[in-house]
Amino acid sequence: MEQPVWDDPAFSAGTMIRGALWLLQVVGEGNTFTKNQLRDAFPGVSQVDRRIRDLRDYGWVVYSNTEDASLFAEDQRFVKAGIAVWDPKARRAAAPQKAISNKDRQAVLARDSFMCTLCGIAGGEPYPDDVVMTAVLAVSRRTVSGADGRETEVLITECKRCRAGRGDAPIDVKEAVAAARELGPGELRRFLRWMERGRRGATELDRAWAAYLRVPPGQRKEIADQLITVK
Incomplete structure (x- = not known):
């Protein structure tokens, strides 16, 4: 099925489907968008954030600052597209299973x-x-x-x-x-x-590397300076 245009008035589809097309056609994979941009794109639509989250059930990956600490609270990152939800056949085949309690x-x-x-x-x-x-x-x-x-x-x-x-x-x-x-x-x-x-089980090398990464970048040179003398 050919990919519809997200804001085509002749395209009759729900917010989740049009939201998926908006992510692809306006935001683009790997890029960020704000909640205000999402609301502006779908004015008058209640719970539009939830409709975007529903895409995760179809393999779409969208990060908030919970998953990516480099994002601000208002930001989200469109990581990867999933099932072509605008295609009824593909959507039915990938319909999410019964929710896990x-x-x-x-x-x-x-x-x-x-x-x-x-x-x-x-x-x-x-x-x-x-x-x-x-x-x-x-x-x-x-x-x-x-x-x-x-x-x-x-x-x-x-x-x-x-x-x-x-x-x-x-x-x-x-x-x-x-x-x-x-x-x-x-x-x-x-x-x-x-x-x-x-x-x-982690090796001693794994533990040392993890401890090094926990040190802020500005202080890591101190570790290198002390260890150079050990070589």
Whole structure:
């Protein structure tokens, strides 16, 4: 289906769909917009912010200052487009599933120790490679293909960055087993210890780097000056 123009008077669609087109055609991926710009684009529409948030159910990624600390409270960043919601067939195929209850969400977060099951980051923790962004956790539905090929649906904890970068392909148990079998004896023993603890262990190098990143940039030279003498 050809992409309609977001403000075409002849285009009859709801605010979520026209909002998606506005993000693509006016804002552009990677750029920021303000809540006032959004309200000006859709005058008289109540809860237009919520309609934009609804796009997340269709794979659209829009960050507020909660996910990206470099943004002001009034700003949002359009990170990535998702399903073409203006196409009825695509929208129906990607329609969000039944909402996860708050009780189930809290139970899954507690089971996963309030950490992303993919990268291991805890909620509210800054990313080691991007200290201005802190992790926001979400509970997602994922399909798992077991060793016998049978598929089941599970709930898992993911940070929003991992969730945005992850495709919809099923999680394959056989792939995980095959990858582990490629490890050497020492690596496999370490991997089994991680499995026993239920979380990945950080190396001394990982811990040192994380501690270095927590120091403000203006003071990092002091660390370098002290360590140069150690070499």
